[in-house]
Amino acid sequence: xxxxxxxKSLIEKTAPHLxxxxxxxxxxxxxxxNEKYKLKKKEVEAIIEEVVKEYENAVVEPGEAVxxxxxxxIGEPSTQMTLNTFHYAGVxxxxxxxxxxRIIEIVDARKNPSTPIMTVYLDEEHRxxxxxxxxxxxxxxxxxxxxxxxxxxxxxxxxxxxxxxNPERLEKSGLTMEKIKKKLESSFKTAExxxxxxxxxxxxxxxxxxxxLRRIAEKVKSHRLKGLxxxxxxxxxxxxxxxxxxxxxxxxxxxxxxxxxxPTRTRTNNIHEIAEVLxxxxxxxxxxxxxxxxxxxxxxxxxxxxxxxVADMMTIDGVVRPIGRHGVVGAKESVLARxxxxxxxxxxxxxxxxxxxxxxxxxxENVLIGQPVPIGTxxxxxxxxxxxxxxxx
Amino acid sequence: MAxxxxxxxxxxxxxxxxRILSEEEKEELLKKYKxxxxxxxxxxxxxxxxxxxxxxxxxIIEIKRKSPTAGVYYYYRIVVED
Numbered sequence: 001x002x003x004x005x006x007x008k009s010l011i012e013k014t015a016p017h018l019x020x021x022x023x024x025x026x027x028x029x030x031x032x033x034n035e036k037y038k039l040k041k042k043e044v045e046a047i048i049e050e051v052v053k054e055y056e057n058a059v060v061e062p063g064e065a066v067x068x069x070x071x072x073x074i075g076e077p078s079t080q081m082t083l084n085t086f087h088y089a090g091v092x093x094x095x096x097x098x099x100x101x102r103i104i105e106i107v108d109a110r111k112n113p114s115t116p117i118m119t120v121y122l123d124e125e126h127r128x129x130x131x132x133x134x135x136x137x138x139x140x141x142x143x144x145x146x147x148x149x150x151x152x153x154x155x156x157x158x159x160x161x162x163x164x165x166n167p168e169r170l171e172k173s174g175l176t177m178e179k180i181k182k183k184l185e186s187s188f189k190t191a192e193x194x195x196x197x198x199x200x201x202x203x204x205x206x207x208x209x210x211x212x213l214r215r216i217a218e219k220v221k222s223h224r225l226k227g228l229x230x231x232x233x234x235x236x237x238x239x240x241x242x243x244x245x246x247x248x249x250x251x252x253x254x255x256x257x258x259x260x261x262x263p264t265r266t267r268t269n270n271i272h273e274i275a276e277v278l279x280x281x282x283x284x285x286x287x288x289x290x291x292x293x294x295x296x297x298x299x300x301x302x303x304x305x306x307x308x309x310v311a312d313m314m315t316i317d318g319v320v321r322p323i324g325r326h327g328v329v330g331a332k333e334s335v336l337a338r339x340x341x342x343x344x345x346x347x348x349x350x351x352x353x354x355x356x357x358x359x360x361x362x363x364x365e366n367v368l369i370g371q372p373v374p375i376g377t378x379x380x381x382x383x384x385x386x387x388x389x390x391x392x393x
Numbered sequence: 394m395a396x397x398x399x400x401x402x403x404x405x406x407x408x409x410x411x412r413i414l415s416e417e418e419k420e421e422l423l424k425k426y427k428x429x430x431x432x433x434x435x436x437x438x439x440x441x442x443x444x445x446x447x448x449x450x451x452x453i454i455e456i457k458r459k460s461p462t463a464g465v466y467y468y469y470r471i472v473v474e475d
Contacts, residue, residue, distance in 0.1 A: 021464030256400065264404045274407065279442035280470075281456055282407035289407075304461050318437040318473060 001038045004031055004377035010041075014048045026051055063379035065363070067313075070306035072315060077300040078103060094235055094248050102294045106271065106287060109314065109322040113270055116250035118231070121265040133236050133243035138174050140247060141234040143228035145180075145200075145220060148173065154217060156210060161202040161217040170198070175225060183225055191216055228254045252275050256326055275320050283320050287311040337364040402441050410457040411442045414469075419453050422469060436470035443472055450474045 007030050011023055014056050018026070030044060039047075060066060082099040095144060097105065097115045120140065126132040133175040145152075150166040169275065177195045182201075184193050194201040204216045232248040247255075256263040268291060275283035288304065288311045295302055313328050314321055321327035325342045332338050335351035335358050351358075360366055366373045402408050412420065423430060430453075436443055448454060449472065454462050456468045 019466065021462070024464065025418045221430035263400045265406055267407065276407050277441060278402050278405055279440045280436055281400075281409050281411070281442060281458075282405065284408045285409070307461075308460070312434075318435040318440065318470070 001042050002034055002041050004034075006041065007031065007034065007044055010044055010048055014045070015052045015055075018052065022051075022055060045323075061376070063374075063376045065375050066309060070309045070365055073306045074302055074310070077295065080300060081298050094233065094246055098294060098297055103291065106290050107310070107314075107323045108195050108292075109271065109320045109327065111272055115248075116230075116268065116270050118245075118247040118250045118252065118255060118268045119266065120245040120247060120255060121262040122245070122260055124262040124263045127242040127262075127358050130236065130243060132260070133245065136258065137234040137236055137245045139260070140228055140231055140245065140255060141177070141228075142229065142231045142249070143173050143174075143225050145225065146222065148175070148180075148225075150218075152221070154213065156213075159204065159213055161213060161220065163202070163220075164201040165198045165200060167198055173226070180225055184220065184223065187223060188216070191220070193238065228258075231255075271320055280315050280318050280320070284311045284315045287314060287320075332362070334358050334360070334362045334365045336360075336368050337362050340364050340368055398449050402445055408442065409459060411446055412455045412457070413446055414453040414455050418455075421466060422453065433469055433471040435473045437475050439475050443475055448472050 008027060011027055011030075015023060015026070027050065030039075032045065033039065034044070036177040080098060081103070094117065095115050096117060097113065101114070101242050120136075121127075122133055122136060126136050144162055148165050148169050150164040152164070153162045154160075157164060165180075170176070177198065177200070179193050180200065181193050184191075190205055192203040192205060194203065202220050204213055206212075211315050225353065228251040230249045234248070235246045236243055237246060238244075250268040250270045250273060252266075252268040252270065253276070255261060255266060256277070267286070271283050271286050271290070274286045291307045291310070292302075292304065310323065314323065317331075321331070323329070325338070329338065329341050335347060335356050339347040339351075341364075358365060359370070360369070361374065363375055372378045403420065407462070419430075433453065436454055438444075438448075443454065452472045454470045454472060456470065458466055458468050460466055
């Protein structure tokens, strides 16, 4: 029987270079088996040594083509993904891009995803009460006149634009006619506004032509009365014992400032927004999470290490770069490597113009010209200093 | 610093711990991995995390990443101008 403290110190002594998780697991297992079989110190030592050996065997060898392996490992399950899925986020009627289109979107680092969505978590006070959650959702939800209107007509004779407001919707949004009028008046100096019951009349100050009226009407219609810009519909869902708000559209920077929101858990599926607000490391984590989530949704499993490699490559420059000729591949040093990928002629022309030299250090260049590739054992180079003339005694 | 944003970005789930390395630690790191400073991954000076720490271009940031495979490991980035 060996004391637990001895096991701990033995692990620290023989296996300090193992990852924390492995060391912890080793420790826990050893404790368990020690109780069961009453191990001797020598046996414990032998077990630890064996584990270290196994670990060292499992580590990626220098020169291993990890990028190629990652590409294959992600590519193969991707062929089984549905080509175009619009899925509903749970019961709610929010559209989310999933499957292959979503993976492509992430890897291409699009500035705006086709269906931006925020998952807004609430703070301690608002989390457990539906009413309070609604209150926060109202502050976030973007509302325009179009959302509230029952009917909209254009009076050409009097040069007026008349909007009938739906009282029910008005109440739900938490606005009043007075508030709408004030808000519009402060934003539009070129028009007058009149409120009569649930009717709003817009009168441009100088409108000679019909097109002027139309232009102003369009602007008034889509003017945001409240909420965050870029955010549309919101939906409240109960998850476990707390309420969570899902939003159509995303405005990450602003939503974190809304009172009642828990800024430590709230997130968006727009990776560029995360990079901007929380930094590049958060963006890396977001890329990994989004890819894993999308894969899981399709019932596929890819080892995270491959996805981590992709995310690391995408964020290595401190900005989120796409995989492809505008990003990771485009930044390759070798002309031949770039030319072998896409738009061959243009790359060759440009390289010729600049007088670029290709030192043939990479893999692709060497495959291209038929030389041994610097991968695995091909990485090893020998350097030898030969005596030019016989050494003097 | 972080105060102007209203909340500390390091409190967010997605953001790992960041730390500026001292000069000695920098030396040690480069020696350990036998690399030049230019071979490190980069982080922009305008990055919110860098701004919150007040790091300058040329500093090395140590990032304590949580990983599902290794538990915890350290990653290093050099601060570069935008």
